[in-house]
Amino acid sequence: MYPAPFEYYTPTTMGEALALLAQNSDAKILAGGHSLIPLMKLRLAQPAALIDLAKISDLRGIHDMGDYIAIGALTTHHEVEYSALLRNACPLLPEVASHIGDRQVRNRGTIGGSLAHADPSADYPAAMLALGATVQAQGSGGKRGINADDLFTGLFSTALNGNEILTAVHVPKTDAKGSGVAYAKFPHPASRYAVAGVAVWVKLGNDQVSDIRIGVTGAADHAQRATKAEAALKGKPMNEDNVAAAAKLASDGLATLGDMFASSEYRAHLVQAMTLDALNEAHHRAHGWH
Numbered sequence: 001m002y003p004a005p006f007e008y009y010t011p012t013t014m015g016e017a018l019a020l021l022a023q024n025s026d027a028k029i030l031a032g033g034h035s036l037i038p039l040m041k042l043r044l045a046q047p048a049a050l051i052d053l054a055k056i057s058d059l060r061g062i063h064d065m066g067d068y069i070a071i072g073a074l075t076t077h078h079e080v081e082y083s084a085l086l087r088n089a090c091p092l093l094p095e096v097a098s099h100i101g102d103r104q105v106r107n108r109g110t111i112g113g114s115l116a117h118a119d120p121s122a123d124y125p126a127a128m129l130a131l132g133a134t135v136q137a138q139g140s141g142g143k144r145g146i147n148a149d150d151l152f153t154g155l156f157s158t159a160l161n162g163n164e165i166l167t168a169v170h171v172p173k174t175d176a177k178g179s180g181v182a183y184a185k186f187p188h189p190a191s192r193y194a195v196a197g198v199a200v201w202v203k204l205g206n207d208q209v210s211d212i213r214i215g216v217t218g219a220a221d222h223a224q225r226a227t228k229a230e231a232a233l234k235g236k237p238m239n240e241d242n243v244a245a246a247a248k249l250a251s252d253g254l255a256t257l258g259d260m261f262a263s264s265e266y267r268a269h270l271v272q273a274m275t276l277d278a279l280n281e282a283h284h285r286a287h288g289w290h
């Protein structure tokens, strides 16, 4: 299938890109193209113009900013997976990136594109919620940060305005003693998208959970935190009973989707099972057991 005709722009600065976006109300941003181009070929998307970010070098790179790490929107899943900085200081993201699609997808797809697209089965959203990341956006009205908790608003919907470009993601360092992260995913066997995926960041103090964040993707129309499971563990030791009880609460309040691949009930079950796996793994890592 061929896409409908469109204008194609290659700005080299954010200023140029924002001006093009303001002049072309029916334009779309192009990053890795691994979600947008298939939609255009199927004619599910027919933008009048594409504004390709590829030549804006400011949007690339992974930078140590002291107490957080800044990841440019054009950073590919492959670059996230193999970043030494992230592997040491924020290992959840390389782990999650390694689960995305296949090698071709990881070589082209970008973290900014994935978050802006907000596919309900994408992997990064769960990690962003678990990390409490902040997405940086720039539009005609200036720059702002959007907390991951506020970013995903519905099916393929985010808090980004139509005239805004996602420029970077800021993630915390999670390498402190007593801190453990993990991602557990049940992938769709063909696409590798998450039928259910759960990311966990747990902090232990005196062998009790001092803080915990759990992000769930794949199960509902958008990624969400499992707040009841988080609350069930806060202030408690991560023993087998407490972890199992918390995992059972992970699908509470989620409007789980049902489709030809997995019923709503099965997705709820998978969320609980993936939460149990991710909690156990994060707990082990918080102790430095592996």
Ligand SMILES: Cc1cc2nc3c(=O)[nH]c(=O)nc-3n(C[C@H](O)[C@H](O)[C@H](O)COP(=O)(O)OP(=O)(O)OC[C@H]3O[C@@H](n4cnc5c(N)ncnc54)[C@H](O)[C@@H]3O)c2cc1C
Binding pocket: 028, 029, 030, 031, 032, 033, 034, 035, 036, 037, 053, 073, 099, 100, 101, 102, 105, 108, 109, 110, 111, 112, 113, 114, 116, 117, 119, 121, 122, 123, 124, 164, 165, 166, 167, 191, 192, 193, 194
């Ligand atoms: C076969 C296949 C398997 C896949 N499997 C998985 C998987 O297992 N897990 C997973 O998470 N993903 C998966 N993906 C999706 C992949 O990760 C995409 O790369 C990602 O969803 C979109 O990133 P992109 O850079 O390709 O964005 P594009 O396709 O270029 O853009 C996607 C959307 O985001 C907008 N956009 C892009 N960048 C920005 C920006 N900086 N600011 C504002 N808007 C922007 C575009 O306008 C468009 O609407 C798969 C894709 C394919 C083709």
